[in-house]
Amino acid sequence: MSAGGSVMPRLVVAAPSSNAGKTSVATGLIAALTARGLTVSPHKVGPDYIDPGYHGLAAGRPGRNLDPWLVGEERIAPLFLRGALHPRTADVAVVEGVMGLFDGASHPAVEPGFASTAHVARLLRAPVVLVVDASSQARSVAALVHGFATFSPDVRLGGVVLNRVGTDRHEAILREALGAAGVPVLGAVRRMEQLHTPSRHLGLIPAAERSDAALATVRWLGEVVAASVDLDAVLALARSAPALAAQPWDPAAEVAAVPGRPRIAVAGGPAFTFGYAENTELLEAAGAEVVTVDPLRDEALPPGTAGLVVGGGFPEVHAAELSANEALRGDVAALAAGGAPVVAECAGLLYLSRELDGMPMCGVLDVATAMSPRLTLGYRAAVAVTDSVLATAGTRVRGHEFHRTHADPSAGATGAWQWSAAGPEGFVAGGVHASYLHLAWAGSPRLAGNLVAACARRTESARAHR
Template sequence: MSVVPRLVVAAPSSGHGKNAVSIGLVAAFRKRGLDVAGFKVGPDHVDAGYLGVAAEGRPGRNLDARLVGPERVAPLFAHGASGAEIALVQGTMGLYDSVVGPSEVESTAAVATALRSPVVLVVDVSAMGQSVAALVHGFRSYDELLWLGGVILNRVASPRHEQLLGEALDDIGVPVFGTLRPGDLPPMFPARSSGLVPALTGDPELTRAVRRLGEGITDRVDLDGLLGLARSAPPLAVEPWSPGAPTPVGPWSPGAPVARPDRPVVALAGTPRGCYGYAETAELLAAAGAEVVPVDPLRDEVLPPGAAALVVGAGLPEAYGEQLSANRRLREAVAELARAGRPVLAEGAGLLWLAREWDGRPMCGVLDAAGVTRDSVVLGYREATAATESLVAPRGAVRSGYKQHRAVLTPRAGERPAWSWPGGTPEGYVWSGGYGSQLALHWAGAPEIAARLVAAAVAAARRDVAGSGAAARTPAPAAGAPAPTGFGPAGQRTSAPAGSRPAGLSVAAAGEAGRRPGGPA
């Protein structure tokens, strides 16, 4: 049972300032010394990342009923808010809006109801007077299960305007917890195209923006009143979600020439501040038996020592294609990992990073495909069916995912596609040991993904050790003959027979000489 004080910050529609108010509130409460947990309704990585920056220690998390299932929303909240002194949930779009699904399940109002949380409505009042009362009354009355605890008024023009608005809302008995003037919440965030990079690299521009939002909120908002409202939320009778206890991966020979094979090292794209994906990914991998080590695709030039697998989440932004290409040493290391048959799982822009090229720039070359950035954005949820058995799902399994990208890959799918869905052509790549797709999955909605990946990493390591033992018992080849594929006693990769390559890998990733300009993967 969760008893954490909590608030949901919502708005009548997008554009009222709820994002800035939410981040500012988390920063203001944190400045007071409170342990704050921040959440974002929906799939957006960036807002969740910024909430994590404001919380200074707790990762921002997402509550998305479509991706994880409505039944997991409250348990995930209880898990992420465990031990916090206050939790703040930033809504999405308008209070009762949903992208495509039923609003009573997927909207901010539905999340607030599931959490038994009071709602604070942020309203842009720059073009209204007494009508604010009619608007707020309508939102309060629309759903009798919703608990509208009060409002924060944004873009109030003057003291007289503030007085008029306050009197109108007092007539309907709705508390006003703050009034913000047009200059109180200036837009100072890094460009949204930067994605999670500012949050994961400690960008000083973002740090300053979050601090100033917190200062503006502190000056103009009744934090004590909001804290009292949050503390009035009743206990949440739900068992917190858990990634599970560390999973044993089976017996292992202590003489195996790889680092801690009983707990394989999984390189997770990100930094020590977090990953390019949802926070639960790292927790699930650790629970499945992995040692999770961050690797920054933009800055690190090598994979972590002993890396047995690589995971790249969908939060890696497309705006950094040039930097990904410039990091040649890491590109080569990723190609070598894939060539060795180790598990590689990439979503979103991570799939483009694995391609032969992207906008004419060389990439890892794991896939014989080319990415091109377009002007239009592909955006929305997909109910996808696994077209091929892969690291993330058995063939025929149905998963809910989210797509948000400008760049597209040609071919769209490999010889073994990852997914299909109604109205679309097959998408994604599956190869021996690997999976890549622009479809983003929330692993809390399919926690078996982590176990599948860790099991694949252990199996690949066992094959390498078995191959090493066989190689040690095999006489040396005659002069000029190709060396067998495998790892030597010191772990060095030996050369592969000419012309051999795992199914689905490009020519570059398979280690063949030269390059061919295109063709199906």
């Protein structure tokens, strides 16, 4: 297969609104196609970290995000091809949408519908499968689907999967109505309580935390979709997608590699499951050796660690276990005190704080953090307040917030970012950069390059003083 002008079979799984069941259908579709022996490339529209975890379990390869707000429109097709062709070429790609098909970013910097599922489908020239919750309707489903099929002429609605269908008679009425509307019905999934996926304050429980239960859920979703959806028709629709005139994204073309192979530890394990695959790929392309550290289980940072990245996740759920690992907390504090680059996002900020819900954390930041009743969620257009190991002052980035915790204070003497008149947010001190802002470094690859260069300087300095 040629990378440029790639004919990658693909489709987008969308819905009229949230909670229609598109995650269950998309994950089940990925699992069912994988069970057929196909290599499936899973993708997710938007900044969601949790759904791609289930996709990855179903496909056996990382689920990747596609978000025009975070990375720019011009990178969507290249990043899609990166996922579809790496580590090996997929037979088909399944892209799960976000919210309703035409619901996009609510931000004054972009036009309505920007970063919506429809926007990404247009950028990928991909047909759309609409998952419709049919539990409270009959013939009206045809009017609903007709509206979605005709609302935007440059979005191709290729078929419908009916979800939460009640009886054989209910299904017959729905199929008859949609037949008259001229939209193919690709499948009908019955109401099944067994398909409920446990959730918590930020959505579904990450697949990495549920392990055996998550695998069982994914396997069951695949079996249900295989029995309820015409997979041959789905594959035929995916293969109708035209060639993409784009080159796959290459992290090595985005950053300059530094010498010395500085070792950067990246937090992982059940408490820190939020991250973009491209972030690690950029660190490696910039010359770093990336190793994983699990703050729940590992009692020390890897030998020779020159820098640390602690991304997002649910440390508030694991606060007691994180606090009990005093050895690693001390190691992290010593690393930061020595001036090493330490970059933390959201959950990482909580871990670096003095305390989380009253339990001791690493104490790198003199900050108290705690659960909050208010959900903070949304896209942010931010500017760096000062020079740091991550960015120079004035650097502009696009990111997002997604948390139900708060920090007191919310910013240090020197903040990390500013995106509103309320003032700076986050903390920059020595080599530490901590903030609630989540970033996809594929949209700002210089951030990865800056971090690896800072770690390389520390490694070289340490060698010089031996």
